[in-house]
Amino acid sequence: MEAPANEVFRDSIATIDKDGKRSWLYPKKPSGKFYNYRKIVSYVLLAFLFAAPFIKINGNQFIMINVLERRFNIFGFPFWPQDFHLFVIMMLIGVVFVIFFTVAFGRIFCGWMCPQTIFMEMVFRRIEYWIEGDRGKQIRLNKQKWNAEKIRKKATKWFVFAVVSFLIANVFLAYLIGSDELLRYVKEGPFVHWSTLISLVIFTSVFYFVFAWFREQVCIIACPYGRLQGVLLDDKSVIVAYDHKRGEGETGRALFKKNEDRASTGKGDCIDCFQCVHVCPTGIDIRNGTQLECVNCTACIDACDHMMEKVDLPKGLIRYASEDNITKGKKFEFTPRLKGYTVVLGILIAVGAGMMFLRNDVEARILRLPGSLYEHKADNIISNVYTYKLVNKTILEIDDVQFKLLSHKGTVKLVTDSGFDIDKQGLAEGTLFIELHERELKDDKDKLEIGIYSGDELIETTTTTFLGPRTYR
Numbered sequence: 260m261e262a263p264a265n266e267v268f269r270d271s272i273a274t275i276d277k278d279g280k281r282s283w284l285y286p287k288k289p290s291g292k293f294y295n296y297r298k299i300v301s302y303v304l305l306a307f308l309f310a311a312p313f314i315k316i317n318g319n320q321f322i323m324i325n326v327l328e329r330r331f332n333i334f335g336f337p338f339w340p341q342d343f344h345l346f347v348i349m350m351l352i353g354v355v356f357v358i359f360f361t362v363a364f365g366r367i368f369c370g371w372m373c374p375q376t377i378f379m380e381m382v383f384r385r386i387e388y389w390i391e392g393d394r395g396k397q398i399r400l401n402k403q404k405w406n407a408e409k410i411r412k413k414a415t416k417w418f419v420f421a422v423v424s425f426l427i428a429n430v431f432l433a434y435l436i437g438s439d440e441l442l443r444y445v446k447e448g449p450f451v452h453w454s455t456l457i458s459l460v461i462f463t464s465v466f467y468f469v470f471a472w473f474r475e476q477v478c479i480i481a482c483p484y485g486r487l488q489g490v491l492l493d494d495k496s497v498i499v500a501y502d503h504k505r506g507e508g509e510t511g512r513a514l515f516k517k518n519e520d521r522a523s524t525g526k527g528d529c530i531d532c533f534q535c536v537h538v539c540p541t542g543i544d545i546r547n548g549t550q551l552e553c554v555n556c557t558a559c560i561d562a563c564d565h566m567m568e569k570v571d572l573p574k575g576l577i578r579y580a581s582e583d584n585i586t587k588g589k590k591f592e593f594t595p596r597l598k599g600y601t602v603v604l605g606i607l608i609a610v611g612a613g614m615m616f617l618r619n620d621v622e623a624r625i626l627r628l629p630g631s632l633y634e635h636k637a638d639n640i641i642s643n644v645y646t647y648k649l650v651n652k653t654i655l656e657i658d659d660v661q662f663k664l665l666s667h668k669g670t671v672k673l674v675t676d677s678g679f680d681i682d683k684q685g686l687a688e689g690t691l692f693i694e695l696h697e698r699e700l701k702d703d704k705d706k707l708e709i710g711i712y713s714g715d716e717l718i719e720t721t722t723t724t725f726l727g728p729r730t731y732r
Contacts, residue, residue: 272479272480272542272552273479273541273542273543273552274475274476274479274480274541274542282542283401284474284475284540284541284542285394285397285398285401286384286394286537286538286539286540286542286558287393287394287534287537287538287562288384288388288393288394288538289538289556289558289561289562290561290565291560291561291562291564291565292561292564293557293558293560293561294557294558294561297370297371297380297381297556297557298381300371300372301371301377301380301381302381304372304374304377305377305381305382308374308430309430311434312430312433312434312437312438312441313433313438315335316334316335317335317654318654318683319332319335319336319337319654319684320332320335320437320438320439321334321335322334322434323434323435323437323438324434324435325435325436325437326435327435327436330684331346333346333349336615337652337654337684339622339650339652341622341650342618342652344614345611345614345615345618348607348610348611348614349611351607352604352607352608352611355600355603355604355607356604358491358600359597359600359601359604361487361488361491361492361496362491362492362493362496362596362597362600363496363497363597364496364497364498364555364579365488365492365496365497365498365499365555366484366485366488366498366553366554366555367555368484369478369482369484369485369554369555369556370499370554370555370556370557371555371556373554375469375477375478375482376478376540376554376556378427378470379470379474379475379477379540380540380556382423382470383420383423383470383471383474384540386416386419386420386423387416390412390415390416390419391412391416394537400412417471420467420470420471421463421467423470424463424464424466424467424470424471425459425463427462427463427466428459428462428463428466429441429459431462431466432455432458432459432462436455475540475541475542478541478552478554479541479551479552485551485552486551488551489551492549493596494581494582494583495581495582495583495589495591495592495594496581496582497579497580497581497584497591498549498553498555498579498580498581499545499553499555499556499557499559499560499577499578499579500545500549500577500578500579500580500581500582500585501529501535501545501546501548501576501577502575502576502577502578502580502585503546503548503585504585504586505527505528505576506527506528506529506546506576507527507529508521508525508526508527508528509525509526509527510524510525510526510527511526511527512526512527512529512530512531512546513526513527513530513531514530514531514532515530515532515570528567528572528573528576529546529576530566530570530572532566534562534563534565534566535559535562535563535577537562538558538559538561538562539558539559540554540556540558541553541554545559545577557579559577560577560578560579563576563577564576564577618652619652619719620651620652620653620718620719621649621650621651621652621653621657621681621711621718621719622649622650622652622719623647623648623649623650623709623711623719623720623721624647624648624649624721625645625646625647625662625691625709625721625723626645626646626647626723627643627644627645627723627724627726628644628645628646628690631643631644632726633725633726633727633728635728636694638696639696639697639698640694640695640696640697641694641695641696641697641700641725641727641728642692642693642694643692643693643725643726644690644691644692645690645691645692645693645723646688646689646690646691647662647687647688647689647690647691648686648687648688649681649686649687649688649711650685650686651681651682651683651684651685651686651687652684653683653684654683654684655683656680656681656682656683656685657680657681657713657718658680658713658714659678659679659680659713659714660678660679660680660681660687660711660712660713661678661711661712661713661714662691662709662710662711662712663709663710663712664693664707664708664709664710665708665709665710665720666706666707666708667695667699667705667707667725668695668696668699669693669694669695669696669699670693670694671691671692671693671709672691672692672693672694673689673690673691674689674690674691674692675689693707693709693725695725695727697727697728700725700727702727703726703727703728703729704724704725704726704727705724705725705727706722706723706724706725707722707723707724707725708720708721708722709721709722709723
């Protein structure tokens, strides 16, 4: 069954031609009010992205995602594998937050905050404009034969792209292994750390491939968010939209003619100049309606407003608006659907904040040595052997760590000295014995509560089981 004539554009994407080959896009350099706002937002986010691994709060890297060592820092707070539940809550908050804004304002995250869009539009494309020129010059350069000018411009562009990709790869590596480690590797030289050098080359190659060749296809093909917005959007969502009622009029869009009274002819305000198409970074025609390729970058708004000024027509033919606003004149409403997402988001934030507040500075785990049984000593003393693991999540060293029984009368004996220290954000492991008199036992498997002390200060409590003979139940 063939698609309706006005829906044919949905049968293919702008980056693929009729023969199924790559159709290269040459978006025109944007300019205007929204583009200036986007530049400010983008450069602030870029500054944050490059600075975050090197900012320290109380000695902790501001953001670090060290997957190999399972150490994470989020806004200066260290997280360990034992805090995985907190990490899950934070991820859920992020997902619901993005869904909430998508329902309300469409794919605004993609156009204004997504790292892919920011790097592509505000870094690599601007480098391209600087070296090769705007849309027309780029098209002519790619069509001309390989002469000295083309070789010089292409080689310069590819070299600058490679350098920027290398810098991005280094910052990315700082998030993974920590900025201190990265700076140490740089100081010691790349050939001392071959594995890191290979990782850096791989990251650089991936970034270069994405931004030099794959480009906008990440948003169109690879990113699932475009498909997600098709499920989340409705007629009340505020998106970058073409006012089809005003633009098409009674008889449709038409080219502009000087001194023409368009209202009397029934023509719409759209002058069919195609500037909104030429400036689009994903190559779509916004006049066809909402499409998954649209990243809400507002480039078409600026281009259209500029043309409307030139022909002395009101601006806002393309603007932030909902379908209900265009067809029915309704203003934005906080719908029951948005209220539901708000409640869910509020609950998640409250739960996450509560869990963060109740989070212990020391994580303690004491477990019976696998496969071991109790030992019956003189004077009716029963002994069990345990392994312990203590994680110090703070940036301060914990001194003189000791174990004391809180639930029973007995003794805790360490295999090593009676007390030890735990380095800041460090881990302490070892073996200990717990000895109880037989009269303290109520069952063949008693639950013990153990206190972990730093000197005389109780810093954490934990529980474990104690095995004894059945005859003392």
